[in-house]
Amino acid sequence: MIHIVGHTAIDHISRVAHLPEKNCSTHIADRQIYFGGGAANIAAGIAMLGGQVTLVSCTGDDFAGSEYERWMKKLGIGQQFFVVPGTHTPTAFMFTDEGGDQMTFFEWGASKAFAHSDAPFLPFVHMATADPDFNCRVAERSGFASFDPGQDVFYYSKEQLETIIANIDVLFANQHEVRQMCDTLGITREALIRQVDTAIFTMSSDGSTLYTKGREHFVPVVPVKCADPTGAGDAYRAGFLSAYVRGYTPVTCCKIGTVTASFVVEHVGCQTHLPDWNAMTERYRQHFGTLDAPRDKGD
Amino acid sequence: MIHIVGHTAIDHISRVAHLPEKNCSTHIADRQIYFGGGAANIAAGIAMLGGQVTLVSCTGDDFAGSEYERWMKKLGIGQQFFVVPGTHTPTAFMFTDEGGDQMTFFEWGASKAFAHSDAPFLPFVHMATADPDFNCRVAERSGFASFDPGQDVFYYSKEQLETIIANIDVLFANQHEVRQMCDTLGITREALIRQVDTAIFTMSSDGSTLYTKGREHFVPVVPVKCADPTGAGDAYRAGFLSAYVRGYTPVTCCKIGTVTASFVVEHVGCQTHLPDWNAMTERYRQHFGTLDAPRDKGD
Numbered sequence: 352m353i354h355i356v357g358h359t360a361i362d363h364i365s366r367v368a369h370l371p372e373k374n375c376s377t378h379i380a381d382r383q384i385y386f387g388g389g390a391a392n393i394a395a396g397i398a399m400l401g402g403q404v405t406l407v408s409c410t411g412d413d414f415a416g417s418e419y420e421r422w423m424k425k426l427g428i429g430q431q432f433f434v435v436p437g438t439h440t441p442t443a444f445m446f447t448d449e450g451g452d453q454m455t456f457f458e459w460g461a462s463k464a465f466a467h468s469d470a471p472f473l474p475f476v477h478m479a480t481a482d483p484d485f486n487c488r489v490a491e492r493s494g495f496a497s498f499d500p501g502q503d504v505f506y507y508s509k510e511q512l513e514t515i516i517a518n519i520d521v522l523f524a525n526q527h528e529v530r531q532m533c534d535t536l537g538i539t540r541e542a543l544i545r546q547v548d549t550a551i552f553t554m555s556s557d558g559s560t561l562y563t564k565g566r567e568h569f570v571p572v573v574p575v576k577c578a579d580p581t582g583a584g585d586a587y588r589a590g591f592l593s594a595y596v597r598g599y600t601p602v603t604c605c606k607i608g609t610v611t612a613s614f615v616v617e618h619v620g621c622q623t624h625l626p627d628w629n630a631m632t633e634r635y636r637q638h639f640g641t642l643d644a645p646r647d648k649g650d
Numbered sequence: 651m652i653h654i655v656g657h658t659a660i661d662h663i664s665r666v667a668h669l670p671e672k673n674c675s676t677h678i679a680d681r682q683i684y685f686g687g688g689a690a691n692i693a694a695g696i697a698m699l700g701g702q703v704t705l706v707s708c709t710g711d712d713f714a715g716s717e718y719e720r721w722m723k724k725l726g727i728g729q730q731f732f733v734v735p736g737t738h739t740p741t742a743f744m745f746t747d748e749g750g751d752q753m754t755f756f757e758w759g760a761s762k763a764f765a766h767s768d769a770p771f772l773p774f775v776h777m778a779t780a781d782p783d784f785n786c787r788v789a790e791r792s793g794f795a796s797f798d799p800g801q802d803v804f805y806y807s808k809e810q811l812e813t814i815i816a817n818i819d820v821l822f823a824n825q826h827e828v829r830q831m832c833d834t835l836g837i838t839r840e841a842l843i844r845q846v847d848t849a850i851f852t853m854s855s856d857g858s859t860l861y862t863k864g865r866e867h868f869v870p871v872v873p874v875k876c877a878d879p880t881g882a883g884d885a886y887r888a889g890f891l892s893a894y895v896r897g898y899t900p901v902t903c904c905k906i907g908t909v910t911a912s913f914v915v916e917h918v919g920c921q922t923h924l925p926d927w928n929a930m931t932e933r934y935r936q937h938f939g940t941l942d943a944p945r946d947k948g949d
Binding site: 365367370371373374375376377378379382439442444446452453454455456457458459460502 | 664666669670672673674675676677678681738741743745751752753754755756757758759801
């Protein structure tokens with residue numbers, strides 16, 4: 352069982368003719384509601400790939416009976432939720448104008464409860480963007496742990512990042528997050544890589560690099576028509592972790608992550624076009640060759 | 651039966667620390683969802699005052715079974731809805747920062763259907779903010795008609811405003827709307843007043859003025875602690891129209907409108923603190939003296 356800690360969120364993605372100035376209004380041409388939240392995206396990705404997964408999230412009054420809950424149940428995602436009365440499930444409002452400029456308003460809502468919640472012991476956990484302090488406590492108590500700082504990278508103090516780095520097995524980050532972590536920690540990129548067993552740095556459409564056991568492996572992206580890059584990182588992690596618990600080598604796990612992400616970017620929304628294991632395997636074969644049987648676990 | 655034509659809308663009112671610049675994000679400290687839409691606010695006000703009212707609105711997939719629908723049914727508001735599959739009920743997202751600056755994003759959603767809908771014949775109708783062309787067609791076919799241009803005053807062409815002015819009995823407008831109508835029509839404020847039987851111009855906390863039969867009557871506001879001025883104009887119209895169909899004189903109708911509005915501004919939200927007829931009458935008595943029996947209708 353993989354546990355994923357972090358946000359379950361509802362994304363309202365709107366197109367507007369122009370973004371408003373202060374004390375002005377604008378008309379929304381189109382608004383779509385998508386299921387999101389980094390942790391929930393990863394859990395959905397793992398579930399679609401056939402993995403056993405439980406989501407550790409904070410939800411509000413609006414979750415029970417919602418379409419999002421029905422979707423999670425359909426996927427078979429376990430729920431270890433802090434349900435916080437009088438709050439909303441975290442909600443993001445994203446507005447994009449015709450020139451591609453954006454404004455985002457994010458409501459933590461129920462996720463504020465992370466700060467005061469007891470961290471469970473979790474044997475195999477990924478910590479996605481959430482309350483830094485809660486993630487520290489989870490990291491300290493966990494068995495295997497992986498981590499990505501996500502959009503909340505700015506909220507981590509030096510001490511919090513040090514605690515997490517000292518307690519994780521795998522670090523995922525994009526180029527922006529790597530820079531911010533190095534700034535906060537006051538160390539170089541090379542030093543950051545040395546401090547974790549395995550580091551995976553993603554570079555959008557330029558592929559990803561795996562750093563493990565003193566070696567470096569570059570993994571190119573699978574070229575697809577990108578409709579929306581949002582959720583690519585979460586899908587990558589879902590693919591990696593699903594493959595990891597099945598016993599694949601870290602390089603193969605990265606390739607499976609890359610293939611999984613290639614599906615998600617083809618459609619708008621983070622959970623709208625997740626592949627199952629067969630679809631992933633088929634596209635893997637086309638780009639990286641036949642997917643070998645996994646090693647025995649623990650190799 | 652009073653018919654009210656215009657928006658039924660859902661208002662998301664959020665507090666943020668700061669409004670975002672382009673390509674930035676901000677955190678929502680608090681988000682509350684209120685029932686709104688100018689027409690629905692007026693209908694709710696009339697229903698709470700004991701009047702018979704039917705709302706002519708456009709709604710989307712999200713309305714049936716919603717809390718808003720349950721609230722309208724509880725109030726006994728008749729629904730003459732254009733239900734538009736694949737759309738949302740009109741929704742407004744308002745963000746206010748600590749300095750009081752605001753940004754508003756408004757989704758017309760289902761209300762786009764007004765443009766292509768047949769206008770019903772309505773014997774006693776108020777037209778609130780909605781599609782200008784639909785309101786013109788309603789005005790031309792109506793019996794008694796009143797009108798307020800609301801936030802969509804900018805969308806009316808000269809010809810549309812002329813059609814409406816020629817077909818209404820009562821015009822409601824605030825100072826901003828009066829200026830904009832005069833600009834669009836290319837006439838003076840005095841000429842605008844002369845073109846309608848009855849004009850009521852509201853001036854926020856400075857009261858309102860009734861212009862009818864060549865005379866002018868000033869009505870002061872009822873002084874209360876104002877928590878949120880939103881919805882005051884709609885409550886005023888609800889009070890006026892409720893009193894008008896009961897046969898009160900226009901001056902008394904304005905006073906009843908003012909008293910009704912004084913309740914609404916005491917609480918955040920447009921439909922959260924509407925008075926019933928007794929509560930309105932009691933506050934009326936305190937400020938304007940005993941509410942006399944109405945004239946016989948048609949006096």
